[in-house]
Amino acid sequence: MKYSYYPGCTLRTKAKELDTYARKSAEALGFTLEEVENWQCCGGVYPLGTDEVATKLSSVRALRDAKEKGQALVTLCSACHHVLKRVNDDMKNVPKVRDAANLYMGEEEPYMGETEVLHFLEVLRDKIGFEELAKKVVNPLTGKKIGAYYGCLLLRPGQILGFDDPENPTIIEDFIRAIGAEPVSYAMRNECCGGYISLRDGEKAQNMCDAIMENAAGFGAEMLLTACPLCMYNLNKSDKLPVYYFTELLAEALGVKEAE
Amino acid sequence: MSKHDAEMIREISGVNPLKCMKCGKCSATCPAYDEMDIKPHQFVSYVLRGDIEALADSKSLWKCLSCFACIERCPRNVEPAKLIDAARQAVIRQRGNEADLSPDEIPALLDEKTPQQLLVSAFRRYRR
Numbered sequence: 001m002k003y004s005y006y007p008g009c010t011l012r013t014k015a016k017e018l019d020t021y022a023r024k025s026a027e028a029l030g031f032t033l034e035e036v037e038n039w040q041c042c043g044g045v046y047p048l049g050t051d052e053v054a055t056k057l058s059s060v061r062a063l064r065d066a067k068e069k070g071q072a073l074v075t076l077c078s079a080c081h082h083v084l085k086r087v088n089d090d091m092k093n094v095p096k097v098r099d100a101a102n103l104y105m106g107e108e109e110p111y112m113g114e115t116e117v118l119h120f121l122e123v124l125r126d127k128i129g130f131e132e133l134a135k136k137v138v139n140p141l142t143g144k145k146i147g148a149y150y151g152c153l154l155l156r157p158g159q160i161l162g163f164d165d166p167e168n169p170t171i172i173e174d175f176i177r178a179i180g181a182e183p184v185s186y187a188m189r190n191e192c193c194g195g196y197i198s199l200r201d202g203e204k205a206q207n208m209c210d211a212i213m214e215n216a217a218g219f220g221a222e223m224l225l226t227a228c229p230l231c232m233y234n235l236n237k238s239d240k241l242p243v244y245y246f247t248e249l250l251a252e253a254l255g256v257k258e259a260e
Numbered sequence: 261m262s263k264h265d266a267e268m269i270r271e272i273s274g275v276n277p278l279k280c281m282k283c284g285k286c287s288a289t290c291p292a293y294d295e296m297d298i299k300p301h302q303f304v305s306y307v308l309r310g311d312i313e314a315l316a317d318s319k320s321l322w323k324c325l326s327c328f329a330c331i332e333r334c335p336r337n338v339e340p341a342k343l344i345d346a347a348r349q350a351v352i353r354q355r356g357n358e359a360d361l362s363p364d365e366i367p368a369l370l371d372e373k374t375p376q377q378l379l380v381s382a383f384r385r386y387r388r
Contacts, residue, residue, distance in 0.1 A: 009376040009380060010376045014376060015375060041376075041380055043380055043381075044377050045381045048273070048342050049272045049273070049346055050272060050273070050274040079377055155332075156329065156332045157328055166332050194325065195325045195327065195381065196378055196381035197325055199378055199382040200369065229375040230377045230378055232375075
């Protein structure tokens with residue numbers, strides 16, 4: 001099985017682990033991530049204004065590219081996932097944005113939101129299945145107590161992203177069980193890490209992340225899992241618990257972490 | 261900013277502030293509440309009254325974290341973050357190059373782990 005793959009700006013550089021371990025794990029699970037040619041940055045933040053069009057075009061290009069190949073479009077970064085899904089929803093359901101974007105694109109065949117956008121975790125849950133994943137685990141992370149950190153961009157708004165129940169998600173906990181570890185549920189797993197505020201107000205982000213870490217540690221978590229490079233950066237301002245990308249633990253469980 | 265801008269903000273945001281029933285859930289769930297001078301639920305009232313001047317000067321525009329908690333939890337689909345974002349957009353579009361974040365500031369704000377995602381997100385929030 002082949003998927004179009006949109007890595008996004010940070011997975012080339014500061015979040016290489018998130019990308020590398022995902023590719024290795026995908027091969028071990030029997031699917032391939034085919035990088036979209038000439039992809040452009042999604043912008044990191046979905047523009048809420050109803051008259052925003054130009055800021056959505058980079059996403060539309062990637063979505064159209066996947067459509068041409070007849071593939072679903074997979075992302076790993078929480079922000080790319082958020083932006084691509086919301087722009088795709090606009091292209092499907094908001095004629096004003098769709099028409100203007102297609103006018104800009106100037107293609108013969110307009111893009112109407114046909115591409116299926118999937119987060120890598122959704123591929124694991126909905127295409128592979130966590131039971132199947134569990135069967136391929138050769139190095140179960142037995143005894144590890146792991147807190148899932150969802151943050152904002154994977155979940156909200158739930159109606160458009162359709163990733164999981166935005167108030168009571170289970171996908172990362174199910175993933176943690178599939179790789180043989182023990183999920184730790186804690187209250188602040190879908191609270192904000194501070195996001196872009198840390199550029200100018202590191203203290204505010206750190207306070208927010210301290211609270212998240214304390215909450216998770218209080219419930220017995222020994223480490224946190226994230227899918228977002230910015231959450232990773234902000235959470236690391238607090239040194240209470242180590243934080244890993246979910247793909248790193250996946251590669252470890254599948255025994256492909258060290259593979260070339 | 262003027263009355264005309266109140267209409268513009270309603271239009272850009274796509275929000276109908278009349279639907280608000282003042283339950284305050286948006287403010288209760290906002291992680292930036294403490295730092296906002298005009299709170300999310302008040303924002304809706306300011307737009308209703310057309311008091312856009314105060315919104316344009318509000319530091320709340322730059323404190324919203326885009327976490328979408330108020331959007332997810334609003335029982336009436338008023339979704340105050342959309343109003344805050346529309347006001348922010350209106351201010352940025354007026355200011356043009358006098359935007360809130362200059363590329364010249366960036367090098368001093370970087371450390372070796374700063375993700376690109378942080379920079380692109382901040383640029384999109386602080387300027388066009």
